[in-house]
Amino acid sequence: MKRALITGIDGQDGSYLAEFLLEKDYEVHGVIRRVALEDPEHQLWRIKHILGKIKVHAGSLESYPSLFSIVEKVKPDECYHLAAQSFVSYSFEDEFSTINTNINGTHYVLSAIKERAPKCKFYFAASSEMFGHAKEVPQNEDTPFHPRSPYGISKVAGFDLTRNYREAYGIFACNGILFNHESPRRGFEFVTRKITNAVAEIKHGLSKELRLGNLDAKRDWGFAGDYVKAMWMMLQQDKPDDYVIATGETHSVGEFVELAFGYAGLDWKKFVIIDKNFYRPAEVNILQGDYSKAQNKFRWEPVVKFKKLVEMMTEADIKRASGKNNPSTCNVPVK
Numbered sequence: 001m002k003r004a005l006i007t008g009i010d011g012q013d014g015s016y017l018a019e020f021l022l023e024k025d026y027e028v029h030g031v032i033r034r035v036a037l038e039d040p041e042h043q044l045w046r047i048k049h050i051l052g053k054i055k056v057h058a059g060s061l062e063s064y065p066s067l068f069s070i071v072e073k074v075k076p077d078e079c080y081h082l083a084a085q086s087f088v089s090y091s092f093e094d095e096f097s098t099i100n101t102n103i104n105g106t107h108y109v110l111s112a113i114k115e116r117a118p119k120c121k122f123y124f125a126a127s128s129e130m131f132g133h134a135k136e137v138p139q140n141e142d143t144p145f146h147p148r149s150p151y152g153i154s155k156v157a158g159f160d161l162t163r164n165y166r167e168a169y170g171i172f173a174c175n176g177i178l179f180n181h182e183s184p185r186r187g188f189e190f191v192t193r194k195i196t197n198a199v200a201e202i203k204h205g206l207s208k209e210l211r212l213g214n215l216d217a218k219r220d221w222g223f224a225g226d227y228v229k230a231m232w233m234m235l236q237q238d239k240p241d242d243y244v245i246a247t248g249e250t251h252s253v254g255e256f257v258e259l260a261f262g263y264a265g266l267d268w269k270k271f272v273i274i275d276k277n278f279y280r281p282a283e284v285n286i287l288q289g290d291y292s293k294a295q296n297k298f299r300w301e302p303v304v305k306f307k308k309l310v311e312m313m314t315e316a317d318i319k320r321a322s323g324k325n326n327p328s329t330c331n332v333p334v335k
Contacts (some may be wrong), residue, residue, distance in 0.1 A: 005076035005120075007031040007061070007109060008083030009054070012185045013125065015046035017080060017228040022053055024232075029074045031059040031067070031083065046185050061105025064112070071112035071120075078235050080123045081109050084158075085151070095150035102154035103161070110165045110173070121172040121235040124162040127155045128179040128220065128246070128287045138220075140290040141177070141242055159242075166240050174234040179220040179246035179289040181227040182309060184316035191253060192221070192313065195260050200317035202271055203264045209271050213278030215254035218286045222247045223304035223312075233298045246289020247302045259310040264318060 004021050008014045009030025021028050036043035037058055044051065057074070059066040061083055071079075083105060085098045106124060113120050131139045132148035147153045159175050166173040186193040191212070201207035222245075230245045261268035294300040304312070 001025060001027050002077045003027045003029065003074060005029045005031070005071070005074050005079045007059075007079075007081050007105075008125075009056070010036055010044050010047050011082060012046065012183055012187070012224050013082050013181070013228055013231075014080075015050075015185055016183070016225050017082070017231060018047060018050060018054055020225075020228050020232065022050065026078075028054040029070075029076065030054055030056045031070055032056045033060060034058040061101050061108065064104075064108040067105075067108045068112040068116065071109070072116040075117050076120050078121045078123070079109065079113060079117075080125075080231060081106060082125045084125065084154070098150045099154045099157075102151070103157045106158040106161050110161060110171070114165065114169050114171060118169075118171065121240070122162065122165070122174070123231050123235055124158055124173065124175050125231075126159045126162075126175040126177045126242075127152065128177060128244075128289060130156045130159060130177065131287060134287070137286055138246075138248065138288040138290040140244055141293055163242070172235070172240045174237075174240045175242040176231055176234060177242065177244045177289075178227055178230075179222065179244070179287060181222045181224040181245075182313060183224040184313050185224070186313070192256060193317075195253075195257055196310070196313040196317045197321075198271075199260045199264045199266065199314055200321035202266060203318055204321045206321060209273055210257075211273045211275040211278065212253065212257070213275065215257065215272075215274065216252055218250040218252045218288070220246045220248070220250050220288045221256070221306055221309060222302045223309050226302050226304055230294060230300045233294075233300055237298060241297075243294045243297070244289045244291050245294055245300070246291045247306070248289060248291060249306060250286060250288045251306050255306075256310055259307060260314045263311050263314045 004026045006014050018028050057070045059070050084102045129152035130145045130147050132152050133146040145156050162173045162175050165171045182192045198210035227245055257268050
């Protein structure tokens with residue numbers, strides 16, 4: 001039985017990946033902050049339904065000893081490093097902690113693997129935010145990075161650390177350059193979930209407006225459940241490499257808004273207010289991924305299309321707001 005270690009197992013991607021690996025008969029271990037373990041009802045709602053099937057370890061990206069100890073104890077065959085301070089807007093507000101946590105955390109995990117589990121295959125959750133002010137559209141593995149946020153900068157550093165450990169120490173280390181991926185398990189601070197949650201609350205009379213920033217910003221949005229499969233597939237290849245994972249389509253925030261409100265039978269123009277306070281200091285206008293390398297190398301394809309994704313998220317939030325659902329049951333299985 002293969003043994004997998006997932007940092008950030010209680011996040012959106014971690015929860016879907018854990019389910020996926022359990023279905024493949026992995027022994028799944030997860031690194032979870034101690035504060036989350038002390039409040040599992042609220043902090044661990046995404047993985048509450050599988051807590052009896054996985055093994056969790058208290059650890060912190062800011063503590064090398066804790067990560068070293070976990071790697072030494074688990075001796076994983078595969079490690080998926082997903083944990084990070086991942087909210088882009090927040091990274092502008094506290095750039096020091098974002099950069100320190102994300103860069104040091106990645107370095108700590110890589111170092112621990114090198115010292116205590118050198119045969120472990122490593123996956124790093126890179127990001128399309130690394131491209132930032134991209135010189136070409138769509139972006140692929142050879143597109144130069146030009147990050148426009150502290151978060152993007154920290155991910156570029158993590159990407160380079162991962163590649164360096166691959167080249168310098170022979171670690172089987174892969175970078176997954178994932179473009180935006182969403183689901184009903186997305187955090188409420190992200191614009192997609194902010195939209196679908198607001199639609200649900202307006203639908204049930206719990207709110208009257210939704211304040212947003214740049215509706216013209218375009219993103220390549222996919223379904224997180226599809227993307228975690230790509231993470232696993234990367235580590236099943238004969239040689240480690242870096243891959244862009246995306247849908248190859250772009251849609252604006254405005255399109256997302258129109259679809260979500262439309263699904264609920266609402267006219268978005270009556271409720272949405274443009275607020276300049278929600279604009280980024282340095283905006284990234286168009287991100288679109290070219291996933292042909294992953295398609296050619298291991299035949300990965302996105303399954304859930306944009307319209308279906310928006311409807312899936314909106315429906316889940318409408319049910320939750322109506323009292324028929326709650327965060328702990330907002331679980332869309334990986335098929």
